[in-house]
Each structure stands twice: as C-alpha cells, then as structure tokens.
Amino acid sequence: MxxxxxxxxxxxxxxxxxxxxxxxxxxxxxxxxxxxxxxxxxxxxxxxxxxxxxxxxxxxxxxxxxxxxxxxxxxxxxxxxxxxxxxxxxxxxxxxxRGELSANPAKGVSAPRKQRPLPKNLDVDEVGQLLEVDEDEPLSIRDRAIMELMYGAGLRLAELVSIDVRDVHLRSGEIRVIGKGDKERKVPFSGHAKEWVERWLKVRPSLLKGDDPALFISKLGQRISHRNIQKRMAEWGQKQGVASHISPHKLRHSFATHVLESSNNLRAVQELLGHENISTTQIYTHLDFQHLAQAYDQAHPRAKKKGSES
CATH class of the missing domain: 1.10.150 (DNA polymerase; domain 1)
Structure with missing residues (x-):
C-alpha cells in the first residue's frame, strides 16, 4: 500500500x-x-x-x-x-x-471486450491499382468479379461465398444476400461490379461440374471457399504491386469509408453494410460523435448558436 x-x-x-x-x-x-x-x-x-x-x-x-x-x-x-x-x-x-464467503460476487462480472483494431482502408488509387486486372482467363475474370463485388457492394466474405446464381438480378442491379443472424437483405450493385459479374456468368459454365448453384465456383467446379478467396486476394495484391496486404474485410472497410466520405450519410452506409446498430457503423468507419455533433449544429434549424444568425 x-x-x-x-x-x-x-x-x-x-x-x-x-x-x-x-x-x-x-x-x-x-x-x-x-x-x-x-x-x-x-x-x-x-x-x-x-x-x-x-x-x-x-x-x-x-x-x-x-x-x-x-x-x-x-x-x-x-x-x-x-x-x-x-x-x-x-x-x-x-x-x-476458506469458508469466509459462501459465493464469489465477482464471478458474473466481466470487463468490456477489447475492441479489435480495424484494418487500414485502401485509398481510392490503391483500389484502382488492385482492380486493374484485364485478363481473359476464367479464374482471373472470376477473381476480378469477386473483388469488384466485394468493394462495389461492401459484402462480408461469408455473404459473398453464399450467393447463388439465382440471387443475382442483373436487370435491376440487385443481389439478395443472407447476412448475420440469417437476415436477408438486397444490396445494389452497378458499374464495374455489374459489368464483371456479367462477364463471369458468361464463362462460369466452362468451370462448372454438376449443378452447383453457387455464383462463384473454384477450378474444381464447386462453391469457392472462404480460404481460397482470401488467398487469391492476397496474391492479386502482390501481383498488382499494392503496398497494403489485401483481404476481403479490407475491401469491405474501404467500401464503407469511401461511401461515407462521399455521401456523409451514416444511415445509408448502415443499411448497405447490413449493420443492425448504427453504433457499429460509426466505429467501423472511424466516424466519431464530434463529427455528428458538428453536422447536427450546422444542419438543424434549432441547433444554431445564438448570435450566429445574421
């Protein structure tokens, strides 16, 4: 003491x-x-x-x-x-x-979980460098379609792996995904993501063996595994000369950050990511409450400070 x-x-x-x-x-x-x-x-x-x-x-x-x-x-x-x-x-x-207490009063009390650090997101130029894959070989087309969709729609790895061909609606630009807790949501996709998914669907039959419904299949003709996607992304990062290590979660995080920076619409990003609570989105995208408070002060008609009106 x-x-x-x-x-x-x-x-x-x-x-x-x-x-x-x-x-x-x-x-x-x-x-x-x-x-x-x-x-x-x-x-x-x-x-x-x-x-x-x-x-x-x-x-x-x-x-x-x-x-x-x-x-x-x-x-x-x-x-x-x-x-x-x-x-x-x-x-x-x-x-x-020792018999001095009948029960341990600290047994059911736990400390708050340590927050896992988020991966540093890629900047827009790094994403462009990674996705500049222009090869006609089916596996390369598949890999670019995977990365374009991961970055273009902000999907979780498990969500992307579980997509079936029937879940993809090219005409409306929507994909049905099953998120955490088996919750279904529709995510929009367009531009490069839509273009490369369409290209992949044209060459997919050349790899398909049997009638596997999966959108993305491996060279064995079956639904691609989580580990295979992680491995291929890391390899493409090295091949394309990107300094950062590439992972599926880093592309999802980059999607969230870039959309938020462009739109300042936290609710929209929450919906796109499939987060149940907006506090998760706030942490995920490094947006702090001070930023929200500033936006509120600037936008809300009754939040303006006295004397600021001219």
Whole structure:
C-alpha cells in the first residue's frame, strides 16, 4: 500500500494479508504477478473503504460492477480492467475456499471486450491499382468479379461465398444476400461490379461440374471457399504491386469509408453494410460523435448558436 493511502479497515486488510501469503507460499506466483495482484486489490479495497464498506462480506455483485464502472470512468483500458477483475475473482475464490464467503460476487462480472483494431482502408488509387486486372482467363475474370463485388457492394466474405446464381438480378442491379443472424437483405450493385459479374456468368459454365448453384465456383467446379478467396486476394495484391496486404474485410472497410466520405450519410452506409446498430457503423468507419455533433449544429434549424444568425 502506498504511504499516502489511508489505512484500510481491519476487516478488509486482514483477509488481503492472508491472500498475499497464500499467493507467495502455495500458488508459487512470480514476484511480478504477486505485486500486480497486490496493487490491484489494494486500489479496489481503498475504493470500497471510501464507499463505507468495512468487511469483504459486504461486497456483492453490484459493488463489483461499481468498481468496474469506476475504473472505466478513470480511463482504464479494457485489458487493465480485465486484469483488475481477474485479481478480484481470484481473491474471492480464496475467501470461498476458506469458508469466509459462501459465493464469489465477482464471478458474473466481466470487463468490456477489447475492441479489435480495424484494418487500414485502401485509398481510392490503391483500389484502382488492385482492380486493374484485364485478363481473359476464367479464374482471373472470376477473381476480378469477386473483388469488384466485394468493394462495389461492401459484402462480408461469408455473404459473398453464399450467393447463388439465382440471387443475382442483373436487370435491376440487385443481389439478395443472407447476412448475420440469417437476415436477408438486397444490396445494389452497378458499374464495374455489374459489368464483371456479367462477364463471369458468361464463362462460369466452362468451370462448372454438376449443378452447383453457387455464383462463384473454384477450378474444381464447386462453391469457392472462404480460404481460397482470401488467398487469391492476397496474391492479386502482390501481383498488382499494392503496398497494403489485401483481404476481403479490407475491401469491405474501404467500401464503407469511401461511401461515407462521399455521401456523409451514416444511415445509408448502415443499411448497405447490413449493420443492425448504427453504433457499429460509426466505429467501423472511424466516424466519431464530434463529427455528428458538428453536422447536427450546422444542419438543424434549432441547433444554431445564438448570435450566429445574421
């Protein structure tokens, strides 16, 4: 405990001291891990003491959630908060083992998930460089059609793989896709995407074996696999001299970013991507609420600041 910290109530401190001895003598944890546990637990014990608690038996799940919320308000990273809660769960397990508690109040409380970093999107020139595939060989036509459609319609890889020929409506420029949760939606496609899908449909019979309904098939004549598409895209990225590693998700992310930059229409991008919640789209496209607030201030008739009217 730091010198500046107030002394802990005896009911909180004595259990901690027994736990530290248990970690040292029975668990055989490294000194680094022991110090980490001690730091986290004493910080939380100080918080509880400030809230008026004097004994660990007073702590329930609501108190644990309050500790987690306090950590979040203080700007703790998700990984650090996860470590804090993990040390608290271990300590309460120890108290349950000794018969001092009947249940572990931290068992059902989890830290927020760590957000996976999004791939850096390609700029428009890089996309153009990647898609400048002009070969007549059927597999090259197929690959360009896949990449044009992935970038032109913002599809998920699983959605693209599952498309059947009957789902493609060239005349109306729509494709029926099945998204997450088996939710069906129609996505528009036009321009280069439509042109290359049409070219692929003309050469597809030369590879087809049997009656597989899949829009995109492999050289074996069967529905193409996720892994095959990932591999082919990476290879085309290298062949076309694109500096960035190419993946299906990077093309989807680039689609979202470029459409949003051009339209500033977050709701439309949400619909196109098949996101249930607009907050997902906001994170996905790096758009922050400050940007939305500025757009609101500029556009809403009753949001203008006083004195701004001339």
């Amino acid at each position: 730091s010198e500046s910290a107030a002394p802990l109530p005896r009911g909180l401190e004595k259990s901690l001291l027994r736990f530290y001895e248990y970690l040292r003598s029975e668990k055989g944890l490294s000194l680094h891990t022991q110090r980490n546990y001690k730091q986290q637990l004493e910080t939380m014990a100080q918080h509880l003491a400030q809230m008026g608690l004097k004994d660990w038996k007073q702590v329930d799940a609501a108190w644990v959630r309050q500790l987690a919320s306090k950590g979040m308000r203080e700007g703790m990273k998700a990984s650090s908060l996860s470590t804090r809660l993990s040390s608290l769960r271990s300590f309460f397990d120890f108290l349950v083992l």
